Amino acid sequence: MTEQLPNSPSASTELPQSSIATRVRNLLIVLVAVVLSVSVFLGLRTESGSATLTAIAKDSVPLEVALTNGKPTLMEFYANWCTSCQAMAPDMEALKQQYGDRVNFVMLNVDNSKWLPEILSYRVDGIPHFVFLSQDGQAVAQAIGEQPRSIMEANLVALAAQDPLPYAQATGQTSTFSAPVASQGSSDPRSHGSQVVEVGD
Numbered sequence: 001m002t003e004q005l006p007n008s009p010s011a012s013t014e015l016p017q018s019s020i021a022t023r024v025r026n027l028l029i030v031l032v033a034v035v036l037s038v039s040v041f042l043g044l045r046t047e048s049g050s051a052t053l054t055a056i057a058k059d060s061v062p063l064e065v066a067l068t069n070g071k072p073t074l075m076e077f078y079a080n081w082c083t084s085c086q087a088m089a090p091d092m093e094a095l096k097q098q099y100g101d102r103v104n105f106v107m108l109n110v111d112n113s114k115w116l117p118e119i120l121s122y123r124v125d126g127i128p129h130f131v132f133l134s135q136d137g138q139a140v141a142q143a144i145g146e147q148p149r150s151i152m153e154a155n156l157v158a159l160a161a162q163d164p165l166p167y168a169q170a171t172g173q174t175s176t177f178s179a180p181v182a183s184q185g186s187s188d189p190r191s192h193g194s195q196v197v198e199v200g201d
Contacts, residue, residue, distance in 0.1 A: 052089040053080050056096070057107035063118075066104035066133075072159045073104040073133040077124045079111050082175040084146040085128045091149040095156060102160040110177050119179045126174030132159050141165040145172030 057078070066073040076092070078085040096105045108115040110127055118124075122131050122139070130143040132155060141155065147170055155165045 141168035145174040
């Protein structure tokens with residue numbers, strides 16, 4: 001049997017090839033690890049954004065209370081899946097902490113059919129959709145889409161002082177939303193038979 005010496009030509013050609021293969025494998029492992037890390041980070045960020053929205057909504061003033069307590073109101077139409085809503089959530093929470101004693105903060109989830117009358121009334125077709133209500137519950141301004149904190153704060157200061165809002169029709173990036181079709185005709189549940197059309201003999 002012949003043994004190959006480490007300095008022989010066939011041994012030297014095998015070593016670089018295995019070294020290259022090892023480097024390629026290690027590089028692939030690093031790339032996969034980076035991709036997975038980024039995916040986990042973005043996934044956690046989305047979950048924390050929707051968790052923040054849920055927490056803010058839970059602590060918000062109920063609409064019926066806001067319309068009767070004599071304070072102006074900021075009403076936000078949102079959804080947990082809305083990335084623009086999630087992006088604004090930390091700023092909205094901070095503004096609520098700062099102005100919550102002077103302004104009602106109301107959160108209406110567009111995925112809850114309970115709010116369909118309000119969704120239709122304020123023509124919500126993109127979220128977040130903000131409606132600024134005076135002390136007597138009248139809409140004085142709207143802001144649609146992602147807004148800078150400075151614009152929201154300027155509007156809240158004016159709303160609390162009962163002054164005209166400086167950004168009464170602000171628009172930004174939205175998440176598209178389509179309201180379910182409203183029922184036609186009477187809202188009386190006993191009238192459903194009146195929509196039945198009888199076919200002739």
